[in-house]
Amino acid sequence: MSTAQRPGGGGLLGRLADFFDDRTGYRAILHEALYERVPGGARWRYVWGSTLVFAFLVQVITGLVLWASYSASAQTAWESVYYIQHEMAGGWLLRGIHHFMAQAMVVLLALHLLQVVIDGAYRAPREVNFWLGLVLMMLVLGMALTGYLLPWDQKGYWATRVATNLAGLVPLVGPALQQLVVGGPDYGHHTLTRFFALHAGFLPAGLVVMLVVHLALFRKHGLHAKQPLTRPDAMFWPDQVLKDAVAMLAVMAVVLGVILVPAVRTMLAGGTVVPGELGAELGAPADPSLPYAAARPEWYFLFLFQFLKVFEGWGASGEFLGAIVVPGLVMTVMFLMPILGHWQLGHRFNVAFTFGIVAGAALLTGLALNEDYYALWVDPASLAEAERLDAETEGDAAKLAAAVGGDPAKQAEAERQIKRLRKVRHSRAFLAAARQAKVDAARAVELAGRPERIPPAGMLELVRTDPASQGPRLFAQHCASCHAHVDPTDPAAATALAHSSAANLFGFGSAAWMRGLLDADQVGGPAYFGNTAHKEGDMVSFVTGDLADADTWSQEDIAAVVAAMAAEAGLPEPDVGREVVARGRDLVSSGERCGACHAFGDNGTDLGSAPDLNGWGGREWIVGIITDPTHARFYGDSNDRMPRFGVSDEGESPALTASEIGIVADWLRGQWYRAATH
Amino acid sequence: MQGHDPAVDEQGARRGFLSKVMALAAGGLATLAPAGAGVWVLLDPLRRKSAAASFLRVTEIEAIPDDGVPRQFPIVTDRVDAWTGFPAEPVGAVYLRREKGSDVVQALSATCPHAGCFVEMEPAEHCFRCPCHNSSFTLDGGIVAPSPSPRPMDELECRIGHGGAVEVKWQNFFTGIAEKVARP
Ligand code: FES
Numbered sequence: 001m002s003t004a005q006r007p008g009g010g011g012l013l014g015r016l017a018d019f020f021d022d023r024t025g026y027r028a029i030l031h032e033a034l035y036e037r038v039p040g041g042a043r044w045r046y047v048w049g050s051t052l053v054f055a056f057l058v059q060v061i062t063g064l065v066l067w068a069s070y071s072a073s074a075q076t077a078w079e080s081v082y083y084i085q086h087e088m089a090g091g092w093l094l095r096g097i098h099h100f101m102a103q104a105m106v107v108l109l110a111l112h113l114l115q116v117v118i119d120g121a122y123r124a125p126r127e128v129n130f131w132l133g134l135v136l137m138m139l140v141l142g143m144a145l146t147g148y149l150l151p152w153d154q155k156g157y158w159a160t161r162v163a164t165n166l167a168g169l170v171p172l173v174g175p176a177l178q179q180l181v182v183g184g185p186d187y188g189h190h191t192l193t194r195f196f197a198l199h200a201g202f203l204p205a206g207l208v209v210m211l212v213v214h215l216a217l218f219r220k221h222g223l224h225a226k227q228p229l230t231r232p233d234a235m236f237w238p239d240q241v242l243k244d245a246v247a248m249l250a251v252m253a254v255v256l257g258v259i260l261v262p263a264v265r266t267m268l269a270g271g272t273v274v275p276g277e278l279g280a281e282l283g284a285p286a287d288p289s290l291p292y293a294a295a296r297p298e299w300y301f302l303f304l305f306q307f308l309k310v311f312e313g314w315g316a317s318g319e320f321l322g323a324i325v326v327p328g329l330v331m332t333v334m335f336l337m338p339i340l341g342h343w344q345l346g347h348r349f350n351v352a353f354t355f356g357i358v359a360g361a362a363l364l365t366g367l368a369l370n371e372d373y374y375a376l377w378v379d380p381a382s383l384a385e386a387e388r389l390d391a392e393t394e395g396d397a398a399k400l401a402a403a404v405g406g407d408p409a410k411q412a413e414a415e416r417q418i419k420r421l422r423k424v425r426h427s428r429a430f431l432a433a434a435r436q437a438k439v440d441a442a443r444a445v446e447l448a449g450r451p452e453r454i455p456p457a458g459m460l461e462l463v464r465t466d467p468a469s470q471g472p473r474l475f476a477q478h479c480a481s482c483h484a485h486v487d488p489t490d491p492a493a494a495t496a497l498a499h500s501s502a503a504n505l506f507g508f509g510s511a512a513w514m515r516g517l518l519d520a521d522q523v524g525g526p527a528y529f530g531n532t533a534h535k536e537g538d539m540v541s542f543v544t545g546d547l548a549d550a551d552t553w554s555q556e557d558i559a560a561v562v563a564a565m566a567a568e569a570g571l572p573e574p575d576v577g578r579e580v581v582a583r584g585r586d587l588v589s590s591g592e593r594c595g596a597c598h599a600f601g602d603n604g605t606d607l608g609s610a611p612d613l614n615g616w617g618g619r620e621w622i623v624g625i626i627t628d629p630t631h632a633r634f635y636g637d638s639n640d641r642m643p644r645f646g647v648s649d650e651g652e653s654p655a656l657t658a659s660e661i662g663i664v665a666d667w668l669r670g671q672w673y674r675a676a677t678h
Numbered sequence: 679m680q681g682h683d684p685a686v687d688e689q690g691a692r693r694g695f696l697s698k699v700m701a702l703a704a705g706g707l708a709t710l711a712p713a714g715a716g717v718w719v720l721l722d723p724l725r726r727k728s729a730a731a732s733f734l735r736v737t738e739i740e741a742i743p744d745d746g747v748p749r750q751f752p753i754v755t756d757r758v759d760a761w762t763g764f765p766a767e768p769v770g771a772v773y774l775r776r777e778k779g780s781d782v783v784q785a786l787s788a789t790c791p792h793a794g795c796f797v798e799m800e801p802a803e804h805c806f807r808c809p810c811h812n813s814s815f816t817l818d819g820g821i822v823a824p825s826p827s828p829r830p831m832d833e834l835e836c837r838i839g840h841g842g843a844v845e846v847k848w849q850n851f852f853t854g855i856a857e858k859v860a861r862p
Contacts, residue, residue, distance in 0.1 A: 058712040065716040076762075083761040089725060090718030097712050238697035245704035252708040453763030 034237035040229030042239035048112035050244035075458035077152035086276035096279020121224035127338035157286030158295035284440035293433035303364035374427035386417035471667020509569035509617030560584035569617025622665035748773035
């Protein structure tokens with residue numbers, strides 16, 4: 001045979017192609033792959049399988065590159081994902097595609113399954129291929145589930161805890177199964193390494209094997225054409241491939257759209273786009289010690305999450321039923337579909353069952369979303385009456401009956417309204433937690449960008465010692481039962497102050513705070529000593545007496561004292577000049593003035609009569625008073641109810657550790673890391 | 679398909695060709711985003727630069743006996759590894775030596791110029807030896823022929839700061855070539 005007669009033609013490329021064809025027979029293979037008959041011509045309804053293969057390919061490409069930058073351990077998982085998302089060039093796009101393509105894959109799976117069931121494509125001889133498809137579906141869902149944990153952020157961590165605890169409900173082997181998946185009795189390094197191995201190794205390897213068989217069988221049986229055939233047969237290549245490719249492009253466009261539309265919106269609004277904020281979310285690092293009320297599974301598992309609530313109050317057996325028995329039964333029915341489909345009635349049942357499941361899942365998802373976001377579509381004004389009744393009756397039916405005048409119809413209506421109020425409260429708590437989660441996540445990202453970078457122990461250490469995020473939590477937990485922390489210029493301040501029983505610590509250490517203390521109108525008010533035993537004390541009578549007397553204390557004197565005290569605290573304040581501060585220092589230390597009671601500088605006043613003003617409002621001073629307010633340097637014997645937070649009583653550990661007290665002090669003083677751009 | 683009308687055939691062929699081009703274009707376009715993002719991220723390391731070479735305090739001059747024999751000292755500095763910041767960590771080692779009565783300190787990088795192994799002192803033989811391919815160097819870093827190493831040990835800039843502090847300019851050099859070229 002002369003070269004000219006070979007299919008490759010006489011050119012160099014052609015000869016090369018011939019060379020390889022002689023040795024591999026690739027042309028025949030390619031021909032076999034491309035020239036498959038499509039009975040009745042190419043159709044859009046056949047694209048779902050191809051788009052799934054495409055989506056899987058995208059996940060392999062993006063997943064492999066992510067793998068090249070990901071580090072699976074409890075101290076590096078969040079950190080490496082942060083690095084990918086916020087620091088590596090294009091990392092946000094790569095991770096965004098991987099994240100949203102995973103979601104697209106779940107949708108495409110559902111569409112593929114629906115199409116197969118509706119068309120009856122599972123019927124003989126395609127039963128085995130249908131079963132393979134179901135296995136493939138479970139593998140994909142398994143990859144989605146395991147991938148959710150890998151960033152080791154709050155939402156992934158808590159969602160996975162729930163999922164693995166449910167696995168523990170399986171009879172007999174449950175606890176062992178859970179321990180195997182988690183990699184030990186606790187969540188940590190080996191949870192991540194095992195989930196990662198599942199996500200990027202075992203499951204995709206299994207998927208590839210199954211997929212090869214699935215495709216081979218698909219080819220063996222040929223495409224299951226939807227009857228009636230209205231057009232002449234066509235070839236897979238290029239007719240169906242074109243439709244498939246367009247569908248793939250559409251899927252990709254949707255994924256890119258989800259990632260990029262927020263950027264376009266920001267640009268249109270005149271803002272600057274921060275690439276790290278595009279694409280997939282990264283929550284705050286996983287913290288087993290921090291409650292996370294916003295924990296929800298990914299949206300496509302939300303219906304299962306909601307389904308479990310149906311069995312609320314049934315205890316562990318309810319969860320077992322909801323999480324394992326019912327889904328297991330549903331899967332069993334699906335596996336039986338090809339057999340049921342032998343009968344026309346069976347096929348109808350299959351279609352109805354599938355639609356039932358889809359509709360049920362949609363309904364449950366809707367219910368779950370409604371529970372979480374309920375407060376958004378309820379007018380708060382419409383709840384006023386219910387709020388009042390609820391506060392009055394405290395959930396007591398008899399009281400409620402009395403409150404509505406014994407009218408049963410009114411009582412039923414009131415009960416309905418109170419129930420609605422509870423739902424709104426529930427939803428508000430979720431929304432608040434979700435908002436807080438966003439704040440925490442942004443803060444963690446800000447902290448991770450410090451020039452000192454993340455400590456070797458990991459991000460959690462940094463977050464746990466961060467005054468900006470931990471200060472408010474510690475304050476709420478330990479201080480807020482007495483102290484308010486509210487901007488006095490805030491219109492809502494009055495209510496908060498009325499409920500407090502100690503000084504308002506907002507801006508403590510600032511000139512403004514000190515000015516208020518030295519104001520005769522305020523010192524005895526709720527923002528200072530008004531709600532304490534010191535209301536009748538020397539300081540209040542001094543400020544309302546001596547200090548208010550313009551002959552002894554001029555306005556300049558008071559301003560100088562304020563400046564001197566603010567200088568002790570050392571917070572950033574407008575410059576008032578060194579002379580003013582010096583004059584203030586003289587006044588504070590003078591035995592005729594503040595120094596009569598307060599120790600300051602070298603005035604020699606004994607400690608114990610009034611708080612030491614050296615370093616007032618500074619970090620060390622605040623740490624000191626929180627540690628032990630009964631110390632002679634602070635209130636000594638006249639301390640009014642404030643606990644000694646840093647001192648252990650009778651062998652018990654102190655309420656706050658030294659580091660926690662430092663965090664509260666830094667937070668009160670507004671001392672924490674801020675990124676330069678903020 | 680057996681076409682009988684040549685015009686229809688031609689039309690079909692043209693349509694088929696167009697379909698093929700469009701299918702390839704659409705498929706290629708759809709794959710472009712993930713592949714492009716992947717390459718973009720894979721190339722990220724090229725954007726990274728090592729910390730600028732700077733003088734680091736290593737020890738005090740008294741700690742180096744003036745007997746001409748090199749002593750090994752760790753280089754301790756803050757190190758950033760991708761997202762982690764390691765404060766004050768040993769990142770390498772230098773040999774410091776001083777001639778009798780001299781207050782000039784010679785600093786030799788412990789990194790072998792051949793392929794980067796850690797060069798060790800052989801006190802018994804009064805020389806340096808690299809354990810990997812047996813390059814030998816004299817105590818002042820000179821090359822001992824024959825040697826796999828193409829150049830003498832890399833000398834680092836060294837100065838004496840306040841209070842006799844020995845400060846060394848910590849740098850890495852390309853290995854395997856005759857010239858001493860600092861890594862960027
Ligand atoms: S690396 Fe030192 S001799 Fe080769």
